[in-house]
Amino acid sequence: MNNHDDDYYFISYKSTEDRPVLAADEDTATMPYTSAKLPFGGRTLKFFNGALNKKNKHLFKKDPPDILFYGSDIAVNDDVYEKLSSMDILNLAIHPAIYVDHNDIWHENYWFLTFTEKFDCWDRDKSFYAPDPLTGFGDIRYEVISYHLNSNLLDQTNINERKLFKMGATTEGWILVHKSLAGLFNRTGVELVPVKDFGTTFFP
Structure with missing residues (x-):
C-alpha cells in the first residue's frame, strides 16, 4: 500500500493584500458554473475583483495572476487551458471566462474549471476534522483541519482518474493535483501545498 500523502498538492492561493478575488457578475451568478458542464457555445462567464x-x-x-481563485475553485x-484541454481529466468541465480588473480592463484569456463530481478520498481515521458534519448542501460535508488520504481507495483508482480532482465531503472542496501534473499549476497566484503540510499552512 502506497502513502499517497506524498503524491498530491492542494492548489491554493497566497493570502496577500494584492490578491484579486473572483466575484461573479449578476448574469453569471444565475448559472451553475461551479458544479455543471454548461452548454457548448453558451454565455461566457464574467467575473470582477471582489476584493x-x-x-x-x-x-x-x-x-x-495566471490563476485566479473563486473560493477554492x-x-x-x-x-494552462491549452495543456489541460488535451488531457482526459475525469469530471472536469472548462468554461470560457472574462475577468474585469480594477481598471475595468477585460481579460478574455481565462477559463473556469468545474468538476461535475467530487472525489471523496480523505481518510476518516487519520485526518483531523470536526466530528459533526454540516448539512444543507444537498450532501454531507466536514470541516477538515488536516488531511491524510485514503491510500486503499487511491490504490484501487486508476492514476488517470485521479490526477486532478475536487475533494469531496468537505466544506472547502479544495482541488488536488498529482505530483506528475503539479508543474502545470506552479504559476503566479498559486501556492502548491503538500497534503502533509496543509494543517500547518492554514492553521499555524
Whole structure:
C-alpha cells in the first residue's frame, strides 16, 4: 500500500493584500458554473475583483495572476487551458471566462474549471476534522483541519482518474493535483501545498 500523502498538492492561493478575488457578475451568478458542464457555445462567464474597494485599488497589479481563485475553485489562463484541454481529466468541465480588473480592463484569456463530481478520498481515521458534519448542501460535508488520504481507495483508482480532482465531503472542496501534473499549476497566484503540510499552512 502506497502513502499517497506524498503524491498530491492542494492548489491554493497566497493570502496577500494584492490578491484579486473572483466575484461573479449578476448574469453569471444565475448559472451553475461551479458544479455543471454548461452548454457548448453558451454565455461566457464574467467575473470582477471582489476584493476591490475605494481604498485598495493601488495595490493590484496591471497584469493579473495566471490563476485566479473563486473560493477554492480556479480560473486559469490560456496557457494552462491549452495543456489541460488535451488531457482526459475525469469530471472536469472548462468554461470560457472574462475577468474585469480594477481598471475595468477585460481579460478574455481565462477559463473556469468545474468538476461535475467530487472525489471523496480523505481518510476518516487519520485526518483531523470536526466530528459533526454540516448539512444543507444537498450532501454531507466536514470541516477538515488536516488531511491524510485514503491510500486503499487511491490504490484501487486508476492514476488517470485521479490526477486532478475536487475533494469531496468537505466544506472547502479544495482541488488536488498529482505530483506528475503539479508543474502545470506552479504559476503566479498559486501556492502548491503538500497534503502533509496543509494543517500547518492554514492553521499555524
